Amino acid sequence: MPWAKYEPQTLEQKTDLLRTFRGQFDLAQDYIYGIFNKHETELIGGTGLHPRIGKNGREIGYWVNEKYHHQGFITDVVKALIKTGFDILDLNLIEIRCNPKNVRSSKIPEKLGFELEATLKNRLLNGEIRDTMIWSMFKDAYQKSDIKNVSIKAYDAANNKIK
DSSP: OGGGGGOSOOHHHHHHHHHHHHHHHHTTSOEEEEEEOTTSOSEEEEEEEEOTTOTTEEEEEEEEOGGGTTSSHHHHHHHHHHHIIIIISOOSEEEEEEOTTOHHHHHHHHHTTOEEEEEEEEEEETTEEEEEEEEEEEHHHHHTSGGGGOOOOOBOTTOOBOO
16 A cells, blocks of 8 residues: 555545546556445445556455454455456456465455465565565456356446446
């Protein structure tokens, strides 16, 4: 979450950041989403399908407020993003990268059928040196997974239903 190093931000700075996210979304450059409670009254986290790994792939990133841990929000969100990535964006690869020390985060790709391809040691990421696990799912593995049958509703920027 490169933007997190600038926290806390003023309302004006946060508004500019959200406008940037929206512009990138509308231009199909990056897909950043808020995660809200079921009444859509509280932001509880964020996620995205990020183009950090090349043209036919995306990286899923996620975070959730500590008081919402262990409630299945991230698992559900990641399933929806996997389906979106493979069925709507026609990707060949989706990755999840996380710090091996973040055990909760690493359980998500493991539970959803991603393959741990590598743990990179002592790499510079967002200004800090740390290890990074790289979990991958290719389209053929997705086609055989239960995630293929997950029901989602997807809309474009003009609120037209896609799926």
